[in-house]
Amino acid sequence: MSAKTKLPVGQEAIEEFGWLRAHRFLLLRRASQLLFLSLFLLGPWFGIWWVKGNLSGSMTFDILPLTDPFITVQSIVAGHWPELTGLIGALIVGVAYALIGGRVYCSWVCPINPVTDGAHWLHDKLGLQKGWQPKPGTRYWVLAMVIAVSAITGTIAWEIVNPISMLHRGLIFGMGFAWAFVAAVFLFDLFVSRRGWCGHLCPVGTFYGLLGQKSVLRVTADKRADCDDCMDCFAVCPEMQVITPALRGKDGDTPLILAPDCTNCGRCIDVCAMDVFHFTHRFDDTPAPGRDARERTQPASGASRAA
Structure with a gap:
């Protein structure tokens, strides 16, 4: 609620500018997230292979390689040097997000963002308490732990539990255990910690935030x-x-x-x-x-x- 007017959040903007103007960036973000997700699903669902792969690594029109630089860092510390194509893809993505703002990935690309936004909306509707809030530095400890585990185990550790990848697999292969990870993120933000996942724990967002410090x-x-x-x-x-x-x-x-x-x-x-x-x-x-x-x-x- 607005502290001064006691109106619902954003109601004054709606009355001043209209509903579309007061939701324009939210709508554009949802369209952007849907577009990126749809490009990856065109192949498995309809046989249109404009983009092959997922947000971890892909090839567009068999020409443009794109690789998640966070995945690349884990691969290198794990002792698996990526191929030249993968390195080029990571460089392209890294430079792009370093220029436009690293955490633009979180709000404009990541398919988990609508999940956590939905949890936040329901959290407010139910009038739930703020809940447990991890310390500000927790996200950096999680990031460091993921990189350390990758180095110790020789694996790309985050991909084992990455809810972004789990959501992608669930959409392609149907309902399964992968959806449990997505549901866990939703329930965590709803009942345990308001905006806890993206704001305090997710190492992907933390990595991109560091990448885009001078964006x-x-x-x-x-x-x-x-x-x-x-x-x-x-x-x-x-x-x-x-x-x-x-x-x-x-x-x-x-x-x-x-x-x-x-x-x-x-x-x-x-x-x-x-x-x-x-x-x-x-x-x-x-x-x-x-x-x-x-x-x-x-x-x-x-x-x-x-x-």
């Missing part, structure tokens, strides 16, 4: 002086801690959200009725007044009464 694509709170403290942006953000430095900054502080945890999902842009947030690039040095600017432009209560 070009960013969200800016360039109109933060207009913020009315409705808190809707915090309510929808999967990594709400990244908003505060940009939104609450003073004059001279950057309005850019520079934290690598930001997924560039655009939901803060969608739900803001004051149009505070926008997509931009990390070199955008457009000055933005801080929150204190609004206070300076508002007349004092005494002066107002005298007038």
Whole structure:
């Protein structure tokens, strides 16, 4: 609920801009996720092999290799040096996500994202408690553990339990044990830890966050002086801690959200009725007044009464 209006989250934006405008990036994300998943399923389902493989590694039109760089790192530490095609594919994907924002993968590509978003939606509808929240550094320990296990066992350790791969196999081969991993992620986020999987545990998101630390694509709170403290942006953000430095900054502080945890999902842009947030690039040095600017432009209560 909006802290000021007591309206449902995003309702003010819907009334101001219309439903489509207030959900545009959410809809684009779902379309993007469906597109990527469909490309991989065209072959197994319909015999149209434009793309062969899955999100771990694929070949598009028998020309373009794409490899998950996280898989490549595990393979190398496990003692299995990838073929040149695999290395080229990892380099292409790595450079792309390093430029546009590593965790764009999480919000615009990963098929598990709708699962965890669905769990979060139901969590709110049921009015459940926030639940257990792992410490901020937990995700990095999980990432380090996965790489260490790969090195010790000589295997690509994460692929054994990767829910992304499990979901892909389940869609191709039908219901089976693979779906248990996907259901476990949903139930974990629903009952154990709100936004716990993507926000605190998944090593894939952590890896891509590190990869995209200096990425070009960013969200800016360039109109933060207009913020009315409705808190809707915090309510929808999967990594709400990244908003505060940009939104609450003073004059001279950057309005850019520079934290690598930001997924560039655009939901803060969608739900803001004051149009505070926008997509931009990390070199955008457009000055933005801080929150204190609004206070300076508002007349004092005494002066107002005298007038």
